[in-house]
Amino acid sequence: MEQSEETEKELGKLEKKIKNLEILFRFIDRYDKNDAVLNIHSGAGGVDAQDWARTLLKMYEKFSDRRGWIWKVLDQSLGEQEGIKSASLEISGKYVYGYLKKESGVHRLVRVSPFSAKGLRHTSFALVEVLPEMEGSASGEIKIDEKDLRIETFKSSGPGGQHMQKTESAIRITHMPTKVTVSVQSERSQSQNRQKAMRILESRLIQKMEEFKIKELSGLKPELASGIEWGNQIRSYVMNPYKMVKDHRTGVETIDIESVFEGDLDRFIE
Secondary structure, eight states, X not given: OHHXXXXXXXXXXXXXXXXXXHHHTTOOSTTTTSOEEEEEEEOSSTHHHHHHHHHHHHHHHHHHHHHTOEEEEEEEEEOSXXXXXXXXXXXXXXXXXXXXXXXXXXXXXXXXXXXXXXXXXXXXXXXXXXXXXXXXXXXXXXXXXXXXXXXXXXXXXXXXXXXXXXXXXXXXXXXTTTTEXXXXXXXXXXXXXXXXXXHHHHHHHHHHHHHTTOOSGGGOOHHHHSSOOOOOEEEEEEOSSSXXXXXXXXXXXXXXXXXXXXXXXXXHHO
């Protein structure tokens, strides 16, 4: 009996290894092995949407912890009631971009609003954007003219503490031809924040170029590259009148919404 149980355990481990290998074989795109920057933007809806963006940020932090990845909040714009208007999360580890790239899109939450005095049901939206970190041969792939950049400095708006920036070391860079904006405030010095912001800006511009099959940076058009378009949601998280998380692209769903918020995203990502 003990031998049979041991055999089953070994078979389970083997099946898991095979499954992981099958996933790795799917990582054939150019940047799949890279680290990633995950951006979250709250949609219309005020405090409910900002609270939803905060929940998503925590969800991806916990998912990263489960996989043994290292994460750092690069920038966040605080909203009402401890919510966030937007946030950028840098995630480092094996095949981070490959795992997370399909999380890009609109995420929809349906629940009874904790901010509604009448206990009304509310629908909130947040946009998730995943970019590959550019390193090695990919970094420096395009040339960005300094004349096209608007660089602003500001004080950190992140959580307090002994490491809170008290000088204007945070950086916001806007690429004027495309209106693409990147902010970083996680590092101690202005120069470090600028270097990281430039890498992320490069990632976003390369992504735009590939999306529209444009080979030269001068070909990027503001009407194509600027702003955020709120398309159809890729995933819905329903807490009322029933509980269910459903991915609208694959049909994968679960009623265990609490575990999803705790970072159990494997069934959707795989």
